[in-house]
Amino acid sequence: MTKVVTFPSPGGPVPSKARAxxxxxxxxxxxxxxxxxxxxxxxxLEIRTGEFLALLGPSGCGKSTVLRLLTGLAEPTRGExxxxxxxxxxxxxxxxxxxxxxxxxxxxxxLPLRLAGVSKHEARTRIEEALAQxxxxxxxxxxxRQLSGGMKMRVSIARALVTRPSVLLMDEPFAxxxxxxxxxxxxxxxxxxxxxxxxxxFVTHSVxxxxxxxxxxxxxxxxxxxxxxxxxxxxPPIRREGFRLTATYADTCRRTSNALHEAMGEAxxxxxxE
Amino acid sequence: MTSDDFVGYAVPALTLGFGLFVWEGVVRYFAIPxxxxxxxxxxxxxxxxxxxxxxxxxxVTLSITLKALIAAVIGSVTLAIIFAQxxxxxxAFYPFAVAMQVxxxxxxAPLLLIYLSPTVAVLVCAFLVAFFPLLANxxxxxxxxxxxxxxxxxxxxxxxxxQFMLLRLPSxxxxxxxxxxxxxxxxxxxxxxxxxxxxxxxxxxxxxYRIVESGFRxxxxxxxxxxxxxxxxxITIHVFLTALSHWLLSDWHESERGRES
Numbered sequence: 001m002t003k004v005v006t007f008p009s010p011g012g013p014v015p016s017k018a019r020a021x022x023x024x025x026x027x028x029x030x031x032x033x034x035x036x037x038x039x040x041x042x043x044x045l046e047i048r049t050g051e052f053l054a055l056l057g058p059s060g061c062g063k064s065t066v067l068r069l070l071t072g073l074a075e076p077t078r079g080e081x082x083x084x085x086x087x088x089x090x091x092x093x094x095x096x097x098x099x100x101x102x103x104x105x106x107x108x109x110x111l112p113l114r115l116a117g118v119s120k121h122e123a124r125t126r127i128e129e130a131l132a133q134x135x136x137x138x139x140x141x142x143x144x145r146q147l148s149g150g151m152k153m154r155v156s157i158a159r160a161l162v163t164r165p166s167v168l169l170m171d172e173p174f175a176x177x178x179x180x181x182x183x184x185x186x187x188x189x190x191x192x193x194x195x196x197x198x199x200x201x202f203v204t205h206s207v208x209x210x211x212x213x214x215x216x217x218x219x220x221x222x223x224x225x226x227x228x229x230x231x232x233x234x235x236p237p238i239r240r241e242g243f244r245l246t247a248t249y250a251d252t253c254r255r256t257s258n259a260l261h262e263a264m265g266e267a268x269x270x271x272x273x274e
Numbered sequence: 275m276t277s278d279d280f281v282g283y284a285v286p287a288l289t290l291g292f293g294l295f296v297w298e299g300v301v302r303y304f305a306i307p308x309x310x311x312x313x314x315x316x317x318x319x320x321x322x323x324x325x326x327x328x329x330x331x332x333x334v335t336l337s338i339t340l341k342a343l344i345a346a347v348i349g350s351v352t353l354a355i356i357f358a359q360x361x362x363x364x365x366a367f368y369p370f371a372v373a374m375q376v377x378x379x380x381x382x383a384p385l386l387l388i389y390l391s392p393t394v395a396v397l398v399c400a401f402l403v404a405f406f407p408l409l410a411n412x413x414x415x416x417x418x419x420x421x422x423x424x425x426x427x428x429x430x431x432x433x434x435x436x437q438f439m440l441l442r443l444p445s446x447x448x449x450x451x452x453x454x455x456x457x458x459x460x461x462x463x464x465x466x467x468x469x470x471x472x473x474x475x476x477x478x479x480x481x482x483y484r485i486v487e488s489g490f491r492x493x494x495x496x497x498x499x500x501x502x503x504x505x506x507x508x509i510t511i512h513v514f515l516t517a518l519s520h521w522l523l524s525d526w527h528e529s530e531r532g533r534e535s
Contacts, residue, residue: 071429092429098422101526102444114440115430143525 020048022084023167023199024070029079031065031225039065041224042079049084052193052200052237054214056207056256058264062225063203067092067169070201088199091160093170097152099144099159105131106140109159116163123162130158133192150181157189161196168193168200174209186212187241194238207260211252212239219256221263228263231256312495317502320495328484328496332503335465335480338393339511342400343461347454349401350408358416358442375406379464383471396468396480403464404457408450415449416442448527451519458511466504481507 026045032038040062047053047070055063068074069081071090099108107114109130113123131137134154144152153173160168174182190213193200204210210217214233221228233252235243243249294314300306301313308316321328353371357364379399386395419441427437469482481500488496 068425073425073429090429092426094422094426096422098420098426100423100441100444102447111426111440112430115427115432115436145526 020050022082023047023049023088024084025082026066026069027080027082029069029076029081031062031069031074032077038224040069041226043225043227045218045227047199047201048216050197050199051215052190052202052213054210054217055201055203055220056205056210056217056260057220057225057228058205058222058260060225061220061222061263063220064171065225067171067201067203070167070169088166089163091163091165091168091198093153093156093160093168093173095172095175097144097149097156099152099155101144103143104140105136105142105144105147105155108144108155109162111159112163126162126164127158130162133161133195134158135188148181149177150185153177153185154188157192161192166198168196168198170200170202172203172205175204175206182209183241189213190239207253207257208244211249211256212244217256219259219263221265229259231259309492309494312498316495317498321499321502324496324499328481328499328503331479331481331484331500332507335462335469335482335504336507338397338400338465338469338480339462339507342397342465343404343458345397345401346404346408346457346461350405350453351412351450354409354412354416354446357413364413371406371409374402379403379467380471383468386468387472392472396465396472399468399471400461400464403467404461407456407460408453411449411453411456412446415446418449419445448523451515451522455512455515455519458515459508462504462508462511 024047026043029040029043029045030038031040043062043066045066055066057063065074069076071092072087100111106127109127110118110120110123113126114120127140128137131140134157136151136154136158139147139151139155144155147155157173174185177185186209189200202210202213211233215237217231217233218227219229219231220226231252233248235246235248235252298313298315301311312320353367357367379402382402383395383399386398389395390398423441424437427441432440465480466482469480470486472483481504484500485497488494488500
């Protein structure tokens with residue numbers, strides 16, 4: 001029922017991550033909610049260790065449900081998720097910063113460790129390390145309301161990193177931010193992923209963001225949610241602003257955009273132009 | 275002094291002063307006798323001459339109000355926490371809470387005065403009036419934690435107790451404080467209403483009883499003095515609870531957040 005089209009890429013070396021072992025494999029996963037809305041049908045999806053995977057699709061395609069299934073917050077209705085190793089430690093970043101407004105930055109970042117019974121004193125080094133990773137050293141005492149939207153998002157990322165997760169799940173984390181902040185955070189996230197060598201599953205509905213950040217893009221279609229196409233981004237793992245000016249970037253954006261439009265049942269914009 | 279401060283403090287003070295001045299002037303000009311309408315100056319001097327009686331009455335009313343408020347806080351928060359644990363319990367008990375709320379306290383007071391000693395009856399009346407806003411607000415607050423944060427807590431396998439202490443209780447605090455500000459004023463009103471009902475039983479000695487008693491004796495200046503004290507008590511409670519709310523929420527809550535200029 002599900003057609004997974006692998007869009008051909010014009011030559012170039014296949015990134016080494018493509019051959020990395022599978023972290024988790026979705027096998028014909030269906031998810032039907034209690035209100036009988038079908039979020040996912042027959043989803044086959046492989047998440048490879050150490051890759052930056054973008055899930056791209058229109059609203060209602062079940063992108064967020066994939067993340068919830070990974071964390072165990074939801075269970076598949078049918079099908080199964082096979083783990084390559086034992087279930088890893090996750091870090092989760094929501095679309096909103098989702099901080100507790102009544103506690104300062106330090107206490108917010110402490111939360112995952114605090115819930116695991118790590119005292120404030122024992123957690124201090126790791127909290128400071130996580131804050132440094134997102135460039136917020138010196139803001140430990142600030143309250144969320146004193147921070148800008150981008151800084152709150154950074155706190156949220158620091159909170160996800162504080163447990164040193166091997167998998168970072170991000171649900172449209174920068175969608176609510178302005179363009180300039182968003183580009184800056186994209187660069188910082190790319191650096192962060194390279195330095196942590198963590199697996200990132202990044203949900204987005206921005207073609208450009210997915211091409212700039214990801215090693216691999218899975219385009220999803222809506223109603224019912226399913227995997228529609230898969231695109232490998234043939235580019236060096238660490239990208240800089242200049243990547244946006246390359247032919248590879250433009251070409252991958254065009255292919256991704258076409259796949260997305262096809263997933264939505266519309267004519268691809270490049271065909272319209274011809 | 276900025277123009278905001280001027281509008282905030284000086285304008286109300288000026289209009290109040292002007293009102294009192296007109297009142298004093300009208301009473302003096304038309305020579306209205308004090309048993310009809312006492313001048314502000316007479317009310318103030320009555321306040322001083324009758325201070326021993328009035329102050330002890332003020333203390334009685336205030337202590338009933340505070341006891342009722344404390345009892346209402348403890349009772350409503352406990353019940354709200356129980357409600358938050360079980361939807362079934364909430365469904366089962368809510369009709370009682372609503373019935374207590376919608377029945378006018380003046381109508382219940384005579385019955386309570388039969389069952390209970392006047393002092394306890396007055397306390398129970400004030401408690402009943404203060405209880406519901408606190409219960410309704412705290413119940414709402416406990417169930418209004420950000421659902422993403424609830425997910426996050428579940429994801430990190432937080433225990434029920436951790437989720438309650440670190441998420442639900444702090445989320446409920448602004449709602450609880452809003453309820454407290456309403457209940458603070460209502461507890462005083464409840465105490466006064468019940469005292470008036472009990473006053474005819476001849477047992478009360480609170481401010482409301484002084485008003486009833488002064489009414490019988492046509493001691494109008496003392497009625498006004500007692501009224502003034504009730505108003506001041508109400509304003510003090512309101513100001514205190516507002517300050518408490520500001521102190522607890524100023525770091526984080528939107529309602530206490532000044533606009534950045």
